[in-house]
Amino acid sequence: xxKGLAISTxxxxxxxxxxxxxxxxxxxxxxTDMTIGEGGMRWLTVGAKDQPDxxxxxxxxxxxxxxxxxxxxxxxxxxxxxxxxxVLATDxxxxxxxTLKARGVEFLQAPQERPYGxxxxxxxxxxxWFSFTQAREGGELDMEKDWAC
Numbered sequence: 001x002x003k004g005l006a007i008s009t010x011x012x013x014x015x016x017x018x019x020x021x022x023x024x025x026x027x028x029x030x031x032t033d034m035t036i037g038e039g040g041m042r043w044l045t046v047g048a049k050d051q052p053d054x055x056x057x058x059x060x061x062x063x064x065x066x067x068x069x070x071x072x073x074x075x076x077x078x079x080x081x082x083x084x085x086x087v088l089a090t091d092x093x094x095x096x097x098x099t100l101k102a103r104g105v106e107f108l109q110a111p112q113e114r115p116y117g118x119x120x121x122x123x124x125x126x127x128x129w130f131s132f133t134q135a136r137e138g139g140e141l142d143m144e145k146d147w148a149c
Contacts, residue, residue, distance in 0.1 A: 007045065009057045010085045011078050013126040015044050018058040021125040022046045025103045026088075031055050041065075081127035093118045093134035100132075 012018035022028045028046040032055075036043050041064060045055040061071035061078075077083050090096045093111045097120045101107060108129060109121040117136040123129050 005054055007055045007057050008086060009059050010124070010128055011061050011074050011083070011126070012058045012124070012128075013060070013075060013078060015042055015058055015060055017125050019044060019046070022056070022058065025100065025105050028056070078127050081123055081129060083128050085124070085128040085130050087119075087131040087133050090132060090134050093120055093132060096132065 029049055031045040031047050033044050044058045047055040061074040097111050105122050107120055107122045111118050111120045117134050119131050119133040121129055121131050
């Protein structure tokens with residue numbers, strides 16, 4: 001059976017630049033940085049220090065994962081900033097927002113209250129956007145009460 005999430009791919013436009021962004025600006029640590037096979041693909045993963053079993057793979061679109069036409073399409077979408085890569089959890093969204101902003105991270109949205117907690121939204125150096133979220137205090141979300149449309 002499935003035990004949980006282990007690795008999720010983030011498509012980036014340059015792995016060296018992405019490695020610098022995710023480690024130096026976001027504070028994640030490099031888990032793996034190696035080339036697979038002679039002349040093969042670079043396997044670059046990062047993750048949060050306190051979550052050793054979950055990683056992000058920073059991948060450049062292209063072979064062997066996809067054909068050149070698909071790779072070009074992904075690169076265009078990433079560079080336009082239309083791909084949301086995920087949600088990163090924090091226990092101090094306001095403090096981390098100020099820290100990351102001071103490190104040059106581009107925020108699309110300052111911290112705002114939501115039914116599920118407080119979130120800020122930023123872009124990585126390739127254009128992917130992430131929600132940076134602090135869960136609300138006090139338990140589970142009641143969709144009918146807290147998220148009425």
